[in-house]
Amino acid sequence: MKKIIFATALLSVCSLLQAEIVKVYAAASLTNAMNDIAKIYQKQYPQKNIVAVFGASSALAKQVESGASSDIFFSADVDWMNYLINKKMITANKTEALLSNQLVAISPQSLNIIFKAEPSFNFGSSFKGYLCTGQMESVPAGKYAKQSLIKLNWLDSLKGRIVGTDDVRSTLAFVERGECAVGIVYKTDALISKKVKIIGIFPEASHHPIIYPIALTKQGEKNLDAIQFEKFIKSSPQAKSIFQKYGFNIQK
Incomplete structure (x- = not known):
């Protein structure tokens, strides 16, 4: 019995160790919404570790270009998303225009x-x-x-x-x-x-349309936890409700 308990505990520890950190680089205007979404997500999946970095999309894009560890890029305009696509940091056909603003x-x-x-x-x-x-x-x-x-x-x-x-x-x-x-x-x-x-x-x-595109970085494409969290942001009813609560318009 002790061996079974020990084995179960060991498996639990191993699963926690295997859970990768998901680093999200998101526009400053997304701060409140993304923090709320991350809290709900981590409540559902306690073993997941979401780390959000907020700032101007321009500054964040430059950090990603310089090699900063980032799994998801959530921009406040299309230009900076295209900038990272051109720098081969993001795959072009994996971006999605998720939100709009005024x-x-x-x-x-x-x-x-x-x-x-x-x-x-x-x-x-x-x-x-x-x-x-x-x-x-x-x-x-x-x-x-x-x-x-x-x-x-x-x-x-x-x-x-x-x-x-x-x-x-x-x-x-x-x-x-x-x-x-x-x-x-x-x-x-x-x-x-x-x-x-x-x-x-x-x-x-x-002015140009205020569109918020989201995408996995090339690093994030290799992170299963990042893939799961990005899907949660894009398609879960909880995330949609939070974005609307803060006044964002859902693009689809």
Whole structure:
């Protein structure tokens, strides 16, 4: 009997040792949703070990390119996913456009700023101080913001007043603290904060579609636990419900 108990215990230990860590590199705007999804998943599969790294998709893609250990890449735009495909870090036909989002302007709750998404509206004169958004040449939220500001003919009038941040959550923090009077973030980021309010929504036609593609990296394709977790993110009712809870739109 003792030998049977010992053998059973040994098998349990071995199964735990065989469970690989799954490293997920995900856009900062996915922080709350992905943390919730990981908790539910690990409750169902206690032996699984999910480690999430959040940041600007641009910074994360560069880390993956540099050899950082990553199994799943979940980007806030298609460009950075394509960047890793071109770098042979991700297999092209294994990406999936999973979510979409909206681009909004926010301000601290205490301010009353008028916003009209029209080229004829002088947005720069509607508020004092700075406008924060992601770095416009790399961070997806900043890239979308630049496209909209150009489309609405507002960019030139805001020169010298735009603060580029490392990622969309940094933008949110700047506005929450009142260091920026206006921020351009995703709708999902604005909804998680009680310190800011949405003052306007940028027309979808003013920027490229805000799509969140997900894919296994070449490393992740060899990790059975990563394959299982990616499937859970993409197709489980629990994950879908969490994404919708935070304001994301499911692509299919």
